[in-house]
Amino acid sequence: MLKLSYSDYAALRAHGEESYPHECCGILLGKAEADGNVVREIVRAGNTRTDSAHNRYHIAPEELIRTQRQARRLGLDIVGFYHSHPDHPAQWSQTDFNEAHWFGCSYVITAVAEGKATITNSFLLTGSNEEDKKFLDEAVEIEVSNLETTQERGEQ
Numbered sequence: 001m002l003k004l005s006y007s008d009y010a011a012l013r014a015h016g017e018e019s020y021p022h023e024c025c026g027i028l029l030g031k032a033e034a035d036g037n038v039v040r041e042i043v044r045a046g047n048t049r050t051d052s053a054h055n056r057y058h059i060a061p062e063e064l065i066r067t068q069r070q071a072r073r074l075g076l077d078i079v080g081f082y083h084s085h086p087d088h089p090a091q092w093s094q095t096d097f098n099e100a101h102w103f104g105c106s107y108v109i110t111a112v113a114e115g116k117a118t119i120t121n122s123f124l125l126t127g128s129n130e131e132d133k134k135f136l137d138e139a140v141e142i143e144v145s146n147l148e149t150t151q152e153r154g155e156q
């Protein structure tokens with residue numbers, strides 16, 4: 001299971017809408033707990049692929065290292081990654097699978113249809129090497145804080 005706050009969930013979906021028709025990508029910082037990855041912070045990453053930014057994503061190694069340092073300073077780890085699929089379903093592609101190397105991490109994909117974020121799915125990368133790795137469908141639990149609940153009520 002992947003747990004994240006409503007504001008982080010909304011922010012990663014908004015990132016997909018802003019980047020449309022290109023893919024966005026980012027990194028999930030948090031803690032791996034017994035019942036799943038818990039996100040505490042999301043970090044936007046630049047999409048460094050220029051060959052076909054609409055259907056491939058890539059996070060530069062320097063950016064990944066910088067984010068990992070930032071995570072450690074906060075007492076967190078990298079627990080996942082997210083990206084968007086402009087006008088494509090929220091399902092992993094063969095390229096996504098080939099480029100996934102962080103075992104135990106959650107790979108979140110948001111489908112963005114005509115500029116609007118629709119479905120967000122998460123896939124847990126299991127296994128221990130390139131031969132036995134697998135993506136498993138993972139439930140996403142959105143934690144709504146009291147404050148956010150109050151704000152939403154206030155808007156109605």
Ligand SMILES: [Zn+2]
Nearest residue numbers: 083092093096
């Ligand atoms: Zn993808």
